[in-house]
Amino acid sequence: MAVVDHAETQARGTKPAPEGNVLDVRDLRMRYGTKDVLTGVNFTAHPGEVVALLGPNGAGKTTTIEILEGFRMRSAGDVSVLGVDPAHGDENWRARLGVVLQSWRDHGKWKVRELLQHLGLYYAPYSTDHITRPWDADELVAAVGLTEHADKKISRLSGGQRRRLDVAIGIVGRPELLFLDEPTAGFDPEARREFHDLVHQLADAATTILLTTHDLDEAEKLADRILILAGGTIIADGSADELARRMSTEAEVKWTVDGQRFVHSTSDATEFVRQLFAQHDDKLADLEVRRASLEDTYMAMVQQFESGRQEAAVREFEVVTR
Amino acid sequence: MTSTTAAVRAGLARGRAEVRQTLTNGQDLWNYIFPSMVFLIVMFFMRDSTVPGTTFSLGSRTLPSVIGMGIAFGGLVTLMMQLAVEREDGTLLRAKAIPNGMLGYLIGKIVTVSGMTVVAQSIVLIPSLFMLDGITIDWFTLIWVMALGLVATLPLGAVAGSMFSNTRNTGIIMLPVMGLVAISGIFYPISAMPEWVQGLAQVFPIYWLGLGMRSAMLPDGLSAVEIGESWRHLEMLGVLGAWAAAGLIVAPMVLRRMARRESGSSVAERREKAMQRVT
Incomplete structure (x- = not known):
C-alpha cells in the first residue's frame, strides 16, 4: 500500500x-x-x-x-x-x-x-x-x-x-x-x-x-x-x-613603430597582427592585444544605462552578444 | 498534525516566548513598572478622600478603574504599537514568507499582548491590595470582563496598527484615547460630567471596562454612585460584545489588505526612511 x-x-x-x-x-x-x-x-x-x-x-x-x-x-x-x-x-x-x-x-x-x-x-x-x-x-x-x-x-x-x-x-x-x-x-x-x-x-x-x-x-x-x-x-x-566568449569579438591592439604609439580595434586580432608584422617587421614593438572582457562590456553597458541612455545601451549590448 | 494546528501551536509558543522576553530585559521591565508606579502614587494620595456621597475611599475606587483602563490600553495601544513597529522592521514580512506564518503571528501577538496586559495589571493590583482598603475581588467577574475587554479592544488595536506604516504616526491615535480616558470616569466618577459627555463615553469600551472592573472589586453598595445605580452587566456585555463583533469582522479584512502589500522592497523603503530619521 x-x-x-x-x-x-x-x-x-x-x-x-x-x-x-x-x-x-x-x-x-x-x-x-x-x-x-x-x-x-x-x-x-x-x-x-x-x-x-x-x-x-x-x-x-x-x-x-x-x-x-x-x-x-x-x-x-x-x-x-x-x-x-x-x-x-x-x-x-x-x-x-x-x-x-x-x-x-x-x-x-x-x-x-x-x-x-x-x-x-x-x-x-x-x-x-x-x-x-x-x-x-x-x-x-x-x-x-x-x-x-x-x-x-x-x-x-x-x-x-x-x-x-x-x-x-x-x-x-x-x-x-x-x-x-x-x-x-x-x-x-x-x-x-x-x-x-x-x-x-x-x-x-x-x-x-x-x-x-x-x-x-x-x-x-x-x-x-x-x-x-x-x-x-x-x-x-x-x-x-x-x-565572455560571445562578447569577446572585439579586441584592442596597441603597438609602437619608431617610438610612436598606435591603437586599433578589430574583430580579427590575429589577422590584423599578421598584417602588422608583414608591414613593419622588426620595427614593430610593444605589441599588446587585449580582448574586451565580459566585465568591460558589462560595465560600459551599466554606465550608459545609468546615464539615461538605456535603449542605446541595450541595443549596443545586444549587437555585441549576438 | 495538520498545518493549521502546527501554526496555532507555534503561535501560542511564540506568544509565551515573547512574554518571557519582556520579563528579562530592562527596557520592557521599565515600561511595566514606571506607569504602575505613577498609578500607585496617585492612588496612595487619593486613599483618604472619599467617593462623593459615601465614606468609601476614592483611591480604592480608582484602582479597578485604572485596571479597566489598563486592559483597554493593552488591547488597543500595545497591539497597535507592536504591529506598527513589526511591520516597519520586517517581522511581518518574515511571517508572510512562512507557511501559515500570518496565522501563527497573529495568535502569537494576541497571546503576547494579553500576557503583557495581565503582567502590567498585576503590578498595579498586588501592591494596591496591601495599600488600599475595601477591595474584595470577585474573580469570576474580573476574568470575564477582562477577557471580553481584550476581545473588544485587540481587533481595534490591530486595525489601528495596520493603518500606520510609520511608527511615529501612531501618536495620532493616542490623543483621542487620552481624551476618552478623561471622560470615562476612570479617575473621578462619571456622574460629575455633563450628560452629553456621559453619553459619548458610554459608546466606547474604556468606560465599560472601568465599570466592569469596579463591579468585580468593589462592594455592591457602591453601584449606587454609577449611572443607573447599577453595575449594568447586561449593557456592558452588549457594548463590549458589539465592539468585539465589529472588530472581529473588520480586523481580518484590514490585516489581510495590509499583509498583501508587504514585500522586501516595502520594508527596505521604510528602513531607508527610518535611517534618515536617525541621522
Missing part, C-alpha cells in the same frame, strides 16, 4: 512541470502607473541550478524576484514557480520555497537557536518522503557557522552574523527553491567570501537558487548561469564562459 502511494506521489509530482523546470517565466511584464519596469522577461531554471539575475540598480531585479516569491502581482505574462502560479500559491507551495530577506532589527529579543527552532515548527507538517522538514536547529546553526553565537540575542549579532541568520531562516524549511535578493549588499570582502561558500554548499545539496546582484564578479563566482536584466528584459542568458 505504502509503495503504491509512493509511486503515485512521484508520478503526480512530475506532472505539473513536464520539462522539469523549477522556474518558468514567459513574457513577464510589470507596469507601475505609466512606467514599464519589465517589458517581457523570459527565462527558466532547472532543478539544482544556481541562476544569477544580474543588472544595474533600477533594472527591475527586485520586482522580478518579488513576483516570483508571490509578494507582488504582475501586470501580465505567464509565471510558474515549482509548477504553480505564484499569484495563487497556497501554503503548501509556500512551504517549498525559501526567501532570504534583508533583516534589519526584527526579532531582536530572540536568541539565534530559539528563533530557528520556532520558525521550524511551521514546516513540520510539510515533510515528504524525500525531504525532512524542518532543518534541525542545531545542525542549521552549524551549517551557517553560527554555533558559537547560538544562544546570543539577535540584536547583539554583527551585520555579517545577522546575514547568516537571514540565510538560516530562509532555508529552515529545507526549500526546493531559494530566493536571494542582493544577498551581499553592504558586506565586507571577508563576509562576502564566507557567504559565497555558504551558497556553494546549498547548491551542492541540489537546492535551486535564484539570486539577484548588480555585481558581475559575484554572479560569475556563484551562478551556473547568468541572466542580464536591463531595459525591462533579459538581454543575455548563459554561463559566464559563454557570455
Whole structure:
C-alpha cells in the first residue's frame, strides 16, 4: 500500500512541470502607473541550478524576484514557480520555497537557536518522503557557522552574523527553491567570501537558487548561469564562459613603430597582427592585444544605462552578444 | 498534525516566548513598572478622600478603574504599537514568507499582548491590595470582563496598527484615547460630567471596562454612585460584545489588505526612511 502511494506521489509530482523546470517565466511584464519596469522577461531554471539575475540598480531585479516569491502581482505574462502560479500559491507551495530577506532589527529579543527552532515548527507538517522538514536547529546553526553565537540575542549579532541568520531562516524549511535578493549588499570582502561558500554548499545539496546582484564578479563566482536584466528584459542568458566568449569579438591592439604609439580595434586580432608584422617587421614593438572582457562590456553597458541612455545601451549590448 | 494546528501551536509558543522576553530585559521591565508606579502614587494620595456621597475611599475606587483602563490600553495601544513597529522592521514580512506564518503571528501577538496586559495589571493590583482598603475581588467577574475587554479592544488595536506604516504616526491615535480616558470616569466618577459627555463615553469600551472592573472589586453598595445605580452587566456585555463583533469582522479584512502589500522592497523603503530619521 505504502509503495503504491509512493509511486503515485512521484508520478503526480512530475506532472505539473513536464520539462522539469523549477522556474518558468514567459513574457513577464510589470507596469507601475505609466512606467514599464519589465517589458517581457523570459527565462527558466532547472532543478539544482544556481541562476544569477544580474543588472544595474533600477533594472527591475527586485520586482522580478518579488513576483516570483508571490509578494507582488504582475501586470501580465505567464509565471510558474515549482509548477504553480505564484499569484495563487497556497501554503503548501509556500512551504517549498525559501526567501532570504534583508533583516534589519526584527526579532531582536530572540536568541539565534530559539528563533530557528520556532520558525521550524511551521514546516513540520510539510515533510515528504524525500525531504525532512524542518532543518534541525542545531545542525542549521552549524551549517551557517553560527554555533558559537547560538544562544546570543539577535540584536547583539554583527551585520555579517545577522546575514547568516537571514540565510538560516530562509532555508529552515529545507526549500526546493531559494530566493536571494542582493544577498551581499553592504558586506565586507571577508563576509562576502564566507557567504559565497555558504551558497556553494546549498547548491551542492541540489537546492535551486535564484539570486539577484548588480555585481558581475559575484554572479560569475556563484551562478551556473547568468541572466542580464536591463531595459525591462533579459538581454543575455548563459554561463559566464559563454557570455565572455560571445562578447569577446572585439579586441584592442596597441603597438609602437619608431617610438610612436598606435591603437586599433578589430574583430580579427590575429589577422590584423599578421598584417602588422608583414608591414613593419622588426620595427614593430610593444605589441599588446587585449580582448574586451565580459566585465568591460558589462560595465560600459551599466554606465550608459545609468546615464539615461538605456535603449542605446541595450541595443549596443545586444549587437555585441549576438 | 495538520498545518493549521502546527501554526496555532507555534503561535501560542511564540506568544509565551515573547512574554518571557519582556520579563528579562530592562527596557520592557521599565515600561511595566514606571506607569504602575505613577498609578500607585496617585492612588496612595487619593486613599483618604472619599467617593462623593459615601465614606468609601476614592483611591480604592480608582484602582479597578485604572485596571479597566489598563486592559483597554493593552488591547488597543500595545497591539497597535507592536504591529506598527513589526511591520516597519520586517517581522511581518518574515511571517508572510512562512507557511501559515500570518496565522501563527497573529495568535502569537494576541497571546503576547494579553500576557503583557495581565503582567502590567498585576503590578498595579498586588501592591494596591496591601495599600488600599475595601477591595474584595470577585474573580469570576474580573476574568470575564477582562477577557471580553481584550476581545473588544485587540481587533481595534490591530486595525489601528495596520493603518500606520510609520511608527511615529501612531501618536495620532493616542490623543483621542487620552481624551476618552478623561471622560470615562476612570479617575473621578462619571456622574460629575455633563450628560452629553456621559453619553459619548458610554459608546466606547474604556468606560465599560472601568465599570466592569469596579463591579468585580468593589462592594455592591457602591453601584449606587454609577449611572443607573447599577453595575449594568447586561449593557456592558452588549457594548463590549458589539465592539468585539465589529472588530472581529473588520480586523481580518484590514490585516489581510495590509499583509498583501508587504514585500522586501516595502520594508527596505521604510528602513531607508527610518535611517534618515536617525541621522
